Amino acid sequence: MYPKDFEYHSPEGIEEALNILEKNGSEAKIMGGGQSLIPMMKLRIVAPKHIVDINKISSLDFIKDEGKRIVIGTLTRMADVEKYEALRKKVRIIPECAEQIADPLVRNMGTFGGNIAHGDPNNDMPAAVLVTGARIVCRSKSGAREIEARNFFVDTFTTALKENEILESVVIPVSRGYKGTYIKMERIAGDYGIAGVAVWFSSDGERFRDCRIALTGVGPTVIYAEKACNYLNDQRITREAIKRASEVASQESKPSDDLRGSESFKRKVVSLLVRRAFEVSLKEVGSEP
Amino acid sequence: MLIEEERKLEKPLPASVRFVLGRGKYVDDIFFDNMLYLKIVRSPYARAKILKVNGEITGRELSASMTSVGEGATERKTRVNYPVLATDYVSYVGQPVAAVIAEDIYEAEDKAEEVEIEYEPLKPVVDPYKAIDSEPIHPNTNSNVFVDTKLGKDFDESADVVLEERLGCERIIPNPLEPRGIVAHYDGTRLTIYGSTQSVYSWKEGICSSLKLSPEQVRVIQMDTGGAFGSKGGIYPEYIVAAYASIKTKRPVKWIETRLEHLQATAHGRGAYADMKIYARRDGRIVGLKADILVDSGAYPVGVAPWAPSWIGYQITGPYAIEKVYVRARAVYTNKVPLGPYRGAGRPEAAFFVERMIDMLSDKLGKDALEIRKINTHEGKWKSPLGLEVNDARSFLARAARQLRYSSLKRKRGFGLSFFVLIPNLEPGESARVKIQDGIVRVWLGGSSHGQGHDEFARRIVSEELDVPMEKIYFENSDTEKINRGVGSWGSRSAVLAGAAIVEACRKIREKARAKLGPRFKAEDLLSFEFDESVFFKPEGQLNSLGVNVVLATKDKLGFGRISKIISYYDAGNLLNRNMAVSQVIGGAMQGLGQVLSERAAYNEDGQLVIGSISEAGVLKISATPDFEVIFDREKSRMPHGAKGLGESPTIGVPPAAIRALEKLAGKWFTKTPLTEEDILLNGG
Numbered sequence A: 001m002y003p004k005d006f007e008y009h010s011p012e013g014i015e016e017a018l019n020i021l022e023k024n025g026s027e028a029k030i031m032g033g034g035q036s037l038i039p040m041m042k043l044r045i046v047a048p049k050h051i052v053d054i055n056k057i058s059s060l061d062f063i064k065d066e067g068k069r070i071v072i073g074t075l076t077r078m079a080d081v082e083k084y085e086a087l088r089k090k091v092r093i094i095p096e097c098a099e100q101i102a103d104p105l106v107r108n109m110g111t112f113g114g115n116i117a118h119g120d121p122n123n124d125m126p127a128a129v130l131v132t133g134a135r136i137v138c139r140s141k142s143g144a145r146e147i148e149a150r151n152f153f154v155d156t157f158t159t160a161l162k163e164n165e166i167l168e169s170v171v172i173p174v175s176r177g178y179k180g181t182y183i184k185m186e187r188i189a190g191d192y193g194i195a196g197v198a199v200w201f202s203s204d205g206e207r208f209r210d211c212r213i214a215l216t217g218v219g220p221t222v223i224y225a226e227k228a229c230n231y232l233n234d235q236r237i238t239r240e241a242i243k244r245a246s247e248v249a250s251q252e253s254k255p256s257d258d259l260r261g262s263e264s265f266k267r268k269v270v271s272l273l274v275r276r277a278f279e280v281s282l283k284e285v286g287s288e289p
Numbered sequence B: 001m002l003i004e005e006e007r008k009l010e011k012p013l014p015a016s017v018r019f020v021l022g023r024g025k026y027v028d029d030i031f032f033d034n035m036l037y038l039k040i041v042r043s044p045y046a047r048a049k050i051l052k053v054n055g056e057i058t059g060r061e062l063s064a065s066m067t068s069v070g071e072g073a074t075e076r077k078t079r080v081n082y083p084v085l086a087t088d089y090v091s092y093v094g095q096p097v098a099a100v101i102a103e104d105i106y107e108a109e110d111k112a113e114e115v116e117i118e119y120e121p122l123k124p125v126v127d128p129y130k131a132i133d134s135e136p137i138h139p140n141t142n143s144n145v146f147v148d149t150k151l152g153k154d155f156d157e158s159a160d161v162v163l164e165e166r167l168g169c170e171r172i173i174p175n176p177l178e179p180r181g182i183v184a185h186y187d188g189t190r191l192t193i194y195g196s197t198q199s200v201y202s203w204k205e206g207i208c209s210s211l212k213l214s215p216e217q218v219r220v221i222q223m224d225t226g227g228a229f230g231s232k233g234g235i236y237p238e239y240i241v242a243a244y245a246s247i248k249t250k251r252p253v254k255w256i257e258t259r260l261e262h263l264q265a266t267a268h269g270r271g272a273y274a275d276m277k278i279y280a281r282r283d284g285r286i287v288g289l290k291a292d293i294l295v296d297s298g299a300y301p302v303g304v305a306p307w308a309p310s311w312i313g314y315q316i317t318g319p320y321a322i323e324k325v326y327v328r329a330r331a332v333y334t335n336k337v338p339l340g341p342y343r344g345a346g347r348p349e350a351a352f353f354v355e356r357m358i359d360m361l362s363d364k365l366g367k368d369a370l371e372i373r374k375i376n377t378h379e380g381k382w383k384s385p386l387g388l389e390v391n392d393a394r395s396f397l398a399r400a401a402r403q404l405r406y407s408s409l410k411r412k413r414g415f416g417l418s419f420f421v422l423i424p425n426l427e428p429g430e431s432a433r434v435k436i437q438d439g440i441v442r443v444w445l446g447g448s449s450h451g452q453g454h455d456e457f458a459r460r461i462v463s464e465e466l467d468v469p470m471e472k473i474y475f476e477n478s479d480t481e482k483i484n485r486g487v488g489s490w491g492s493r494s495a496v497l498a499g500a501a502i503v504e505a506c507r508k509i510r511e512k513a514r515a516k517l518g519p520r521f522k523a524e525d526l527l528s529f530e531f532d533e534s535v536f537f538k539p540e541g542q543l544n545s546l547g548v549n550v551v552l553a554t555k556d557k558l559g560f561g562r563i564s565k566i567i568s569y570y571d572a573g574n575l576l577n578r579n580m581a582v583s584q585v586i587g588g589a590m591q592g593l594g595q596v597l598s599e600r601a602a603y604n605e606d607g608q609l610v611i612g613s614i615s616e617a618g619v620l621k622i623s624a625t626p627d628f629e630v631i632f633d634r635e636k637s638r639m640p641h642g643a644k645g646l647g648e649s650p651t652i653g654v655p656p657a658a659i660r661a662l663e664k665l666a667g668k669w670f671t672k673t674p675l676t677e678e679d680i681l682l683n684g685g
């Protein structure tokens, strides 16, 4: 429970941070809220030689409402994401997901970008940003690039981020008429879920359009339930269609047996959550199936 | 807290206020200038031969053994030696094998990584039932079964209904918020120990015995203790190593357990199973009960395991008047951390076993939960064939039913009732010391608080008995130097026994004061003299009390059963402090709920603990709290202050009622704790 020796850097600007990354390559790790990194260091699961604490780089702590898109800086605390009004109004799935993460203590420290950059399949935010069609802005000394959230999550604890890159911000498109929510099922409140489900879709009142479903905690990374989405697109909004889609999504999940439950149970939970997420979302607009 | 410091605050503060103000002083708050930090190197295997150990402190140098002290300690000699540091073989994941000391804890952690140990892994024995016939885990024994006792007389019975079931309470990790810790300080002649403990006396006994020190050489002082639940009453290898390291270096040595060490190496609780068989008449009257109890002792016999099987057996009839009882009680070694007492220590297990059977019988016979319990109770005094005394169970149950509005509650679908007996651990008594000097009163007990707030009742009794205002009364934690003899705080005993000892000490002071000051003296007079009385209070007979729980469950939006309300109706005797009593009941109810819903020390077939955090251990959080209603039946006891036991009642009564409430919703029988989420997903979702 005591980390190995490391050198601590506390840059005040992004350039300085990028220089340290450039210089130390795989031996450097960025620290945001430290809520995932510090426990792993204390258990000596990871032992980075250089810690680059970005908390002093205030230019990374922002939420900007640009009308058609909302940009969230990596250092924005989960607790601020949860409370940001414009997000509530325009992309409610994001704050709804944020408020289900861990407990207030963790959310006061944990950052929006850290939750995504960590690449933990049990982290909740990846599913939510994925279904909104967000893009992840990564910056290195040679400039910034944007990665589709769908292409960002490579494997457990592995993302498309390069060693010399910082996740700078996340760009969330504001899509008018889209509904959806994030729901997770926990064994112990404030813990990682047994499974979590993000749904985001549009409709013409009668039929589903552009459905997106993503699953947390039931595979090596967040899972985009493509088949379930394809099935549901252009289907009439009915209980049966939702049920069918929930079963397809459950088949697309790849859970494993562990403390949180058996594989088959987790599949059951996925289908329950998908159904519930659609029901809750549809209730909002008064077009109950 | 040390009195010198507290006096600086002028008015003595209740411990609860001190803690909220951040003025608690725990063992990890102790710093000495030249202090060393100890780190224990532990076995990563459940079972292995040790081929080689190269480290700073090893079992070759410190070749000492553990003794059994504290709650449920046994004098029985077993052939199995529990080494402080393993030398030939290891028997559980987390077993201490070597130790390092360093100037700071980071350095100690690094040094620990350099200790070289070679193991030859062996196939571990994990499942307690399989352990019965498996190859013995200890080379000098011929079986893993090391306790096999029979209680009562075997009988033949042809009853209308015979019901058989295997029931179990899986192991639980105690998980107090403050893990274990010790500072050992040897000054060249004497060893002073500061600890997070339930008993300074067991620590002293254990350390003296392992290190062959005389009692005069050792003083043990209890620091503020942030929870224990039974796990800090006994002695552990780490304490012996810390004491040894301090003697060796003549420097203070600190060891503070990490959470991961706590999960692996602090004695687990529960871990008891039973094959139950009841014989009943069609009207629900139980005419006979047989139980075959198996306790998963873990690797060594130092905890409660040698005593637990027959202790569970002794109370297997609960509050019921069952005429024929026969128990076989066994304990087996397995490759797990030794079993220890855990809030209730045998009582919750016994209650779970008998209450489960009664509920299942009620289903079988279509009987109401209260009716079937009532028909099995006795009015007046009842002594079970195994010696358990229960008084007026029938009228207590009737009072409880009235108070709880049973007839309207039972209409709910997710409804569970339990009825139980609490046996406080009175043996061999407990001590208190009351001292008046310099215008203030100081009080010490043989066993102090690990979160219950002993200071509240102790100061109140002193105030009432001596008629001295509360702000003149200081409570100090236990210290072997301050009272010579004492026991410890566990088994719902402190308010009853230490409370009675305070009453007697105060009465002695009054007597002496009367002799000195005449019959009508005032508090000021008393405080201007010096008095000092220590009393060891020895109770006679049993002092069991009764309790009833009702638990309600409902179905949540996703289709899972959830506990919505816990109602307690407990006989707590004369309540010394209602707030503290209610807190005990609510905290204990949450623990009982944790046992049913999630708490489990899960091992895989390699004997690896698969729990890596307090969260994974299943400890419930505040958001899981249901509604509570706490009602006390305040029948005064024969103690001078009328107190009865209470602290363990909720962990006894809540699990059977909670599991029943969920079972009713699920429509299938549940036989063990904890349930899985899958169990409480109702009608397939």
Ligand SMILES: Cc1cc2nc3c(=O)[nH]c(=O)nc-3n(C[C@H](O)[C@H](O)[C@H](O)COP(=O)(O)OP(=O)(O)OC[C@H]3O[C@@H](n4cnc5c(N)ncnc54)[C@H](O)[C@@H]3O)c2cc1C
Pocket: A029, A030, A031, A032, A033, A034, A035, A036, A037, A038, A039, A074, A100, A101, A102, A103, A106, A109, A110, A111, A112, A113, A114, A115, A116, A117, A118, A120, A122, A123, A124, A125, A161, A165, A166, A167, A168, A190, A191, A192, A193
């Ligand atoms: C008790 C507890 C419960 C939790 N429960 C949940 C839960 O239910 N759901 C959930 O989603 N999460 C949960 N978490 C995790 C929590 O949300 C973390 O805050 C989050 O995973 C990481 O955010 P952070 O800012 O703390 O990142 P850190 O811990 O600082 O970093 C995590 C990883 O991301 C990298 N990183 C961080 N920021 C950047 C960046 N800008 N650019 C590049 N790399 C970066 C780090 O190098 C590190 O590898 C829990 C944590 C705790 C302690």
